[in-house]
Amino acid sequence: MALTHSHGTDAAHGHDHPSGFWSKYIFSFDHKVIGVQYLILACIMGLIGAGLSVWFRTQLAWPGKAGMSPENYVMAVTMHGTIMIFFVVSLSLSSGLGNFCIPLQIGARDMAYPLLNMLSFWTIVPGAAIMVASFFVEGGGAAGGWTSYPPLSALPKAAPGSGTGQTLWLLAMAIFVVSFTLGGLNYVATILNLRARGMTLMRMPITIWTYFISAVLGLLSFPALTAAAIMLLLDRHGGTSFFLPSKLILSGQLQTNTGGTPLLFQHLFWFLGHPEVYILVLPAVGIAFDVLAANARRPVMGYKASVFALWAIAFLGMIVWGHHMFISGMNPYLGKYFSISTLIITAPFALLGVCLLGTLWRARIRFNTPMLFALGLISAVGTGGIGGLFLATATADLHFHDTYFVVGHFHLMIGVTSLMGTFAGIYYWFPKMFGRTMNETLGKLHFVGTMVGTFVVFTVQHFQGMGGMTRRYYEYVNEYVKPAAALNPLVTIFAFIAFGSQLIFLVNFFWSMFAGAKASKNPWEATTLEWTAESPAGHGNWNEPPVVRGDPYRYGEGADGKGWKLQTDA
C-alpha cells in the first residue's frame, strides 16, 4: 500500500522523500504538498464559483440574453457565494497557504498531526464534489441564499432548490466544517507546541499570528453553525419545529409546524458568519505584513500593537454578529449595542492600517507582483472598511440592508481583500513551493486586471445600492431603480475583466510550476525562517533544527551594508 511506504534510512537524515507518485503527490503527509493540493482544488472551485458570477452578471447587464431562468439566477448567486467563501477563499488562503506556511515559518518539520492533515484534505474533496454535484440533481442546487435561512432551506418543497439540492448543500457544508475544524486543531497545536528553538510567541511572523487567531476563531464559532445545521436537518427531515413558525402556508397548504423561530437560525448563522469574515480576512492581512516588510526593506511598524489589534479584532468580531440582522426584528437597544460594538472594531482596524502604512514610511519599495497585491490589499481593506461604517450604523443600514451597497462592501472585504492577500502569498511563496518564480509580466497584468476590475465592480455597486437596487433580483423593472440598474452593463464588463485576469493567473501558476525561472533559496532577501530552507524543501523542511535568534523582520540590520539579517543569524 502506497501510504505505508516508508524510508527508514532517510529518516535519520531528516529528509524523507517518498518516491512513489501516490505517496508523494496524492496521499502525502507533507504539509507543503497538502498546501499545494488545497490551492489546486481552490483553483478548480474558483473557476466554477467565478464562472457562475460571469453567468449571472451577464443576465443582470443584458436581461434574457444569458440563457438563465429566474430559478437558475437564485441558484447561481447562492452557489457562487457558498463556493467562493467556503471552497475558494477558505481553501486557498486558510487551508492552502496556511498549511504551506505554518511549519516553515515557525521552524517545525511538519504539522503536529500529519495524518490528520492529509485526512482533512481528503475529507474536503468529497465535500467539494458533493457541492458541485448538487447542480445536477432534480430542482438544481440550493437557491435559498448562501446564508440558507429557513423556511426556504427547511422545507424541501419550498422552492426548486430546496429539495435534494439543499440536502446536498448541507451535507457538503457539514463535511467542510469537519475538515476545517480538524485543520484548525492542527494549526493551533502546531503553532503552540512545535515552534523551533528560540521561536518565542513574540518572534512569530504576523502571518502566523493571524493563522493562529483565525484558527481559534474558527474553533469557537463553527460549533454554532454545527448546532444550527443539526436543528435545520431535524426540521427538514425529522418533523421538528425549531426554526419553522406556526401557520406557514406552502402551495396553499397549511404546514403542521408550530412555534419555531426563523430568527433563531439567523442569530446562530451569523454567530459563525461574522467571525468567518475575520477568519478569512486576518490571514490575508498577516501575509500582507510579511510581504510589505520584505519589499519595503523595513521592519513591520508596531509589531506588538498589530498583534494586540488582531486579538482585539478577533474578540470584537465574535460579539457583533447582530449587525447582519438590524431589519430582521430586534429590540432597538440590542441594535444599539450591536451598532456601537461594530463601530468599535474600527479602532483596532485603524491601528492595523496605520501599522501597514507605517511600514512603508520612507521605504525604497520594490514593486514586484507580491508587493503590488499587498498594496492592493491595503486599498481594499480601506475602501471596503468605509462602507462598513455605514452598515454598522443601524439607522443607515435600514436603507442599505439587502442592497448592492452590502454586496459591494462585503465583496471588497471578504472577496477582494482575502484574494489580494492570497495572491500576494502565492506569488511570494511560489519559489519556496516549486523552486521557481512566477512570471513577473503576467503577474503584473494579473494585478492590474484584478485591481481595476474588482474596484470598478464593487465601488459602483455601492452607488447602485444607494440608488435602491436590492440584491437577489433577477431583473430590475421598476422605474425608480432604473437609473441605478443602468450601470449594470458597466459593472458586468469590468467583472469580465476581473474574471479574465484570473485566467492569466491560472496560466502563470501552472506554467511557472514547470517552466518558471529557477529560484534561489531566498529570492526576496527576506528574513523569516522559511527562507532558510531549500527551495523547494524536502519532506521535513530542514536537516538540522533551525535556531531562532531574533525578531522576524530584521531589515535595516546586518553588517557590510547587506541591510538585512535572517531570523537565524546571530
Place this chain on the structure above:
Amino acid sequence: MLMKSDAWESRAWEGDDLPGGGRSEANRTVVFLMIAGAVMLFTTFTASYLVRREAAGWGKVSLPAICWVGTAFLVASSVTMELARRKTASARLWLGTTIGLGVLFALGQVEAWRQLRASGVTASSGAHSGFVYMLTSVHAAHLAAGIVVLVVALRRAGRGSLGGCAAWWHFTGAAWIWVAAVLTVF
C-alpha cells in the same frame, strides 16, 4: 497508515528547550481545544433552548427516571477515571471499569429513548421533546467518542499520560449534568 504517522511524530524536533514543549504537548492542546469547541456547541444549544421555550408548542416532557440512574453511573465513572489516571499500577482495571460504567450509561440512554417513544413522545411531538432527543443524542455522540478513546488508551495502558483522556471523560460527565439540568429545570 498509522505506522507512518507515528514514525513522523517521533521525528519532530525534540528537546526540553523547545518553546512550545514539542510534539508531546500537542495532545493536551488538542483535547483542550476540543473541549472548548464542545462547550460552544452545548452553549449554542442551550441558548437556542432558552429562546425557543418562549414560543408556542413547547410541550415540556420529563426525563425518564432511568436517566438519573445513568447520571450516577457517569459520576462514578469520573471517579474511576481519576483513579486510573493517578494509580498507574492498576490503571487497566480502573480504565476497564470506567468504560463499563460508560457503556451502562449509554444502555440507560437507549432504554430512556425507548420509554419515551413508548409513551408517545417523539422528536416531532413537541419542541421540548425535539430538544430532549437532540441534546441527549449529541451528548451520546461525545460520550461514544470518549469510549473509543478510552478503549484505545486501555490497549496501550502504562504508556503515556492519561491526562487528555481523563479531561475529555470528565467533560462528557459535566456536559451530561449540564444537559440534564437544562432539560429539567428550564
